[in-house]
Amino acid sequence: MEELKEKAILVSVILTNKDKQTIEELSELAKTAGAGVVGMLTQKRKSIDKTYYFGKGKLEELKKLIEEKGANLVIFDNELSGSQLRNIEKILDTKVIDRTNLILDIFAKRAKTKEGILQVKLAQYKYSLARLRGLGISLSRLGGGIGTRGPGETQLETDIRHIRRSIVYIEKQIEQIKKHRSLYRKRRQKNLVPIVAIVGYTNAGKSTLINALTDANTYTEDKLFATLDPLARKLRLSDNKNIILIDTVGFIRNLPHQLIEAFKSTLEEIKFADVILNAVDISQSNYEEKIKVTEKILSELDYLNKPIITVYNKSDLLDILPKNTENEIYISAKNKTNLASLIAAIQSMLKQSCD
Ligand SMILES: Nc1nc2c(ncn2[C@@H]2O[C@H](COP(=O)(O)OP(=O)(O)OP(=O)(O)O)[C@@H](O)[C@H]2O)c(=O)[nH]1
Ligand SMILES: [Mg+2]
Incomplete structure (x- = not known):
């Protein structure tokens, strides 16, 4: 039976003329990750919108395209912040990821050796941590103080602490493997x-x-x-x-x-x-x-x-x-x-x- 593929729409916000060919590469990346590409959307902009990354009109267009194509995944060619991801996801009601996350996903799928797996995990944790931290800031900006310390924020803090601990643990393991590797290398150099x-x-x-x-x-x-x-x-x-x-x-x-x-x-x-x-x-x-x-x-x-x-x-x-x-x-x-x-x-x- 054929694997049920994710149906992806690719989105690229072009800020300079040089950005042209990247959506084709994003398409290759999406296919490598196992997604089927059902649509593409590009927008030229002078600058990035802080809240939604690109224009709200374009976002509506994207929502229509998702319905039309029956897509269940949106992949951005550009790197999005944690709050941009969340804001866009809310409006589209569809899973949204960015190019970095896509590449991390491919690496996670490919990693076979212990070292490879650890390295990818480390990168993924660092990616998540940066996104969560961003969210933390945007949540605390909602007012702060009494009433904003809901379970959401506590969960966020727990998540951040958990990720930080995992990062330290993985870094130690990688350091260990690195030592082994340098022993091998020394032997090779001796020869x-x-x-x-x-x-x-x-x-x-x-x-x-x-x-x-x-x-x-x-x-x-x-x-x-x-x-x-x-x-x-x-x-x-x-x-x-x-x-x-x-x-x-x-x-x-x-x-x-x-x-x-x-x-x-x-x-x-x-x-x-x-x-x-x-x-x-x-x-x-x-x-x-x-x-x-x-x-x-x-x-x-x-x-x-x-x-x-x-x-x-x-x-x-x-x-x-x-x-x-x-x-x-x-x-x-x-x-x-x-x-x-x-x-x-x-x-x-x-x-x-x-x-
Ligand atoms: N026509 C042609 N295709 C080639 C040649 N060398 C490699 N390929 C093809 O190019 C594709 C990629 O080859 P790989 O050797 O996996 O490339 P790589 O640089 O190791 O790729 P990554 O490990 O993904 O970074 C494969 O489909 C190869 O068959 C060549 O000399 N001629
Ligand atoms: Mg190779």
């Missing part, structure tokens, strides 16, 4: 095996590439965030030297900061890389923007000073294959095209960084 980390926008083909280069059987899928946990695989080069290839979680524009925070220990694997491969899906028209997103996240993590090879993947979908340069290699991980050039580029980059 002086160079590390090559594959990073890049989600769905660029990172896991396919690691599979093509080694006999790893990493999970790949034409969905966003197929990989959450870093996977290390040994690759023996022609000179009989080994390198370690590391697959990493995919990046996305406006990656929720709670997730970057929570996944810092996983992303730390990149810190110990000798060379970074930035995998890019060259078949996408906006691939340059995606390179920038990856570079921005790398720079936020302070890893941009490492030698980087840009690996233009999916070049089988191009009509003409552009020429490789020293740090730009065109490959097809799927067809295993040009992998020898990529390995040669890695070797030469490693040599340079050792000299």
